[in-house]
Amino acid sequence: MMALLDPRAGHYSLLITDDDASCRDSLRDVFELKGYTTYLASCGREAVKIARSEELHLLILDAHLPDYSGLETFKIIRNEIRVVIPCIFMSGDITRELQIDLISVDAYTLIPKPINVNIMRDSVEQVIAKYYWK
16 A cells, blocks of 8 residues: 555544553654654543643554543543544453444554454554645
């Protein structure tokens, strides 16, 4: 697949939320190399706190977090910020119910764990292109 990355990537910020530190760090490394600004959170509460104080262009949320679920975290952020922020969810336990719930909140996609970095990178670039390239 041809890389879609806009040379303005440095203008875009991602919030990566996962209770697995190695997953967060790996994704941060991939996206910072591409010029994105990244913020990391280990739980829903941290993600909400970051979303309140930073301008974010994309959320990457684990569906299963230790406090709020990824879905609850997304709803809180969306309701508090009152701006459409696209979201990519990831999960090691994908169920039909989870898929239906994510469709109902207009999640961009759901990526299975373990994360395929190429799929995640392509998904992020597609989201940025869809929502922000004018």
